[in-house]
Amino acid sequence: MAFIVIAVRLKASQKPTNARKILIPPLGMSTGFLMFVVPQTHVPWLFAALAFLVGLLFAYPLIATSRMFVEGEDVYLKRSPAFILVLLGLLVLRMVLHTYVEQYVSIPQTGALFFILAFGMLLPWRIAMFREYRKLSRNMEVEPATSLRESEG
Template sequence: MALIVIVVRLKASQKPTNARKILIPPLGMSTGFLMFVAPQTHMPWHYAVLAFLVGCLFAYPLIASSRMFVDGNDVYLKRSPAFILVLLGLLVLRIVLHTYVEQYVTIVQTGAIFFILAFGMLLPWRIAMFMEYRKLSRQRDLSLAGSLQESKG
């Protein structure tokens, strides 16, 4: 599964991106919080907060290894060569943590904790990407407007 995710992410960087492509994954993933309707997934709040904060910490390498650039009228996501290593490293770290955490809570709660961790990793990464996308889009739009002004003048 991890290899499929890596391949999909690398192929996605060959196509231009937009705000929708950046923001839909965390919105779609947020529906997973409905799992907490089931009593088996309930856990102490501090477990959930800690899982989210660890996810935010894990987001940093993803943010650092993802950059955007403008090519023509489109914005593209450029992955650093370290991106694959970052994803694999995070996978190994999550597997190790999973083995440790499941000793203290039920398997269902472990799944819920790691869902929160994954969401904590995805959300800051996508917010950072969206902010960079907006900045580049504004620069591109200003550049295009300047080009139009020059051609009229």
């Protein structure tokens, strides 16, 4: 599965991005919180908070290896060559953590904690991407107007 995700992410970077493509994944993933309707997935708040904080830490390498650039009138996501290594490293780290956490909580609770971790990783990464996208989009809107005013003067 991890290799499929990496292949899809690399292929997606060949197409222009937009706000919708950036924001839909965390919105879609947020529906997974419905799992907490089932009592077997309930975890202590402290565990959930720690899982989210670990996700925030895991988000940093993703943010650091993802940059956007403008080509023509489109914004593209450019990943550094380290992006694949970061994803693989995070996968290995999550697998090791999974084995450790599974000793202390049930399998449904382990799944719930790792869902929270993944959401904690995805959300800040996508917010950072969206902020950079908005900044580049605004610059694209301002530049043509500026060059028009300069040519009139």
